[in-house]
Amino acid sequence: MTTDTTDTLDLPAALGGTPAFPDGLPLTRVRVPDRAALLERLGTVLDSGQLTNGRTVAELEEAAAELLEVPHVVAVSNCTTGLMLVLQAAGVDDRRPVVMPGFTFSATAHAAHWAGGTPVFAEAREQDITLDPEDAAARLAAADRPAALMATHVYGTPCQVERLQEVADAAGVPLVYDSAHGFGSRRRGVPIGTFGYAEVFSLSPTKVVVAGEGGLVATRDADLARRLRTARDYGNPGDYDTLFPGLNARMSELHAAVGLNWLAGLPERVAHRSALVKEFAAVTAGLPGLRLALPEEGDTSTFKDLTLILDAAAFGLTSRQLADALRAEGIDSRRYFHPPVQRQRAYAHLGQAESLPLTDRLAESVLTVPLWSQMDAATVRRIADAVVRIQPYAERLRAA
Numbered sequence: 001m002t003t004d005t006t007d008t009l010d011l012p013a014a015l016g017g018t019p020a021f022p023d024g025l026p027l028t029r030v031r032v033p034d035r036a037a038l039l040e041r042l043g044t045v046l047d048s049g050q051l052t053n054g055r056t057v058a059e060l061e062e063a064a065a066e067l068l069e070v071p072h073v074v075a076v077s078n079c080t081t082g083l084m085l086v087l088q089a090a091g092v093d094d095r096r097p098v099v100m101p102g103f104t105f106s107a108t109a110h111a112a113h114w115a116g117g118t119p120v121f122a123e124a125r126e127q128d129i130t131l132d133p134e135d136a137a138a139r140l141a142a143a144d145r146p147a148a149l150m151a152t153h154v155y156g157t158p159c160q161v162e163r164l165q166e167v168a169d170a171a172g173v174p175l176v177y178d179s180a181h182g183f184g185s186r187r188r189g190v191p192i193g194t195f196g197y198a199e200v201f202s203l204s205p206t207k208v209v210v211a212g213e214g215g216l217v218a219t220r221d222a223d224l225a226r227r228l229r230t231a232r233d234y235g236n237p238g239d240y241d242t243l244f245p246g247l248n249a250r251m252s253e254l255h256a257a258v259g260l261n262w263l264a265g266l267p268e269r270v271a272h273r274s275a276l277v278k279e280f281a282a283v284t285a286g287l288p289g290l291r292l293a294l295p296e297e298g299d300t301s302t303f304k305d306l307t308l309i310l311d312a313a314a315f316g317l318t319s320r321q322l323a324d325a326l327r328a329e330g331i332d333s334r335r336y337f338h339p340p341v342q343r344q345r346a347y348a349h350l351g352q353a354e355s356l357p358l359t360d361r362l363a364e365s366v367l368t369v370p371l372w373s374q375m376d377a378a379t380v381r382r383i384a385d386a387v388v389r390i391q392p393y394a395e396r397l398r399a400a
């Protein structure tokens with residue numbers, strides 16, 4: 001093995017080459033889209049003296065409803081509380097089963113638990129790791145008095161919404177979407193936010209639309225929207241004679257101001273993220289054992305995450321080993337979602353840890369690499385180049 005400069009440049013950093021990002025590249029970088037406009041909006045809120053239950057939340061709800069092409073949007077304190085209140089409204093109680101993917105963020109299951117249900121985990125689809133409708137149907141059929149079906153638009157990839165609705169209808173349960181990643185996604189041209197009983201978005205800082213903390217419930221159901229406005233305010237209809245045990249799940253005016261700011265220019269940012277993913281795919285095309293979590297042809301993903309799916313035998317490295325090699329390059333990564341929820345300690349008592357072999361394998365295979373809305377094409381190409389440079393050295397990296 002020679003040690004001339006060219007060779008050193010081509011070596012992965014883990015084997016002594018020059019790191020692709022000597023200063024480091026974080027998974028996400030949150031930058032307020034239009035700072036001047038935001039400061040002005042915040043000034044207006046402060047001047048009004050009303051920091052909650054004011055006009056800004058209503059404005060955010062209207063702007064979101066217009067973008068999502070849905071009649072009702074109710075702002076809440078975060079996606080988790082939004083899901084809890086929707087599931088409560090859907091009649092989840094008595095620890096009845098709520099069928100949901102194992103491959104999702106823990107909050108999907110936590111919401112069902114807090115609403116009074118019991119998670120029953122179902123498999124993911126091999127192609128895109130969203131909920132497998134057929135496996136969900138089987139688990140609904142096997143469940144005793146199932147109360148609801150939940151599905152997650154993982155990474156912003158639209159679920160099989162048509163088939164999932166058929167499955168939910170056949171089982172006689174409401175379909176609730178954890179759409180935390182999906183603000184700006186489209187299924188066959190139709191915005192995510194219009195499907196099922198309700199869809200709940202997250203506006204926390206790792207998502208594509210950010211309010212600092214926050215959630216939005218989108219629904220076509222006027223009764224649900226009305227109930228949620230009461231539910232987020234302790235269940236108080238206005239006379240302090242509460243109708244049911246609600247929550248304080250209000251969004252503050254300050255958060256709504258941040259969220260409104262983030263909505264402006266969203267379609268352009270989503271298109272830009274798609275273009276970056278295309279760049280990444282072009283550079284890494286042909287690498288053995290590597291594919292990306294992509295939406296179906298004709299669908300739009302927010303690409304909340306740019307996630308690689310590795311076949312470790314063909315690629316030569318596991319996702320964990322690739323993460324180590326990328327760390328040496330200065331590139332941050334995460335195994336979203338590992339461990340899958342059915343394997344997490346919080347749900348060990350349910351005895352479902354061994355119930356999802358395909359989800360287990362997929363969760364072992366995924367690795368999310370940095371992507372953010374202001375990233376330039378050169379940066380995403382450099383991340384992709386690093387993966388391309390690492391792969392031929394897989395054997396030496398395994399030995400290192």
Ligand SMILES: *Cc1c(COP(=O)(O)O)cnc(C)c1O
Pocket residue numbers: 078079080081104105107108152178180181201202203204214215
């Ligand atoms: C972030 C996230 C949530 C939780 O959102 P919060 O707004 O933090 O409550 C729920 N589900 C998924 C899939 C998420 O990624």
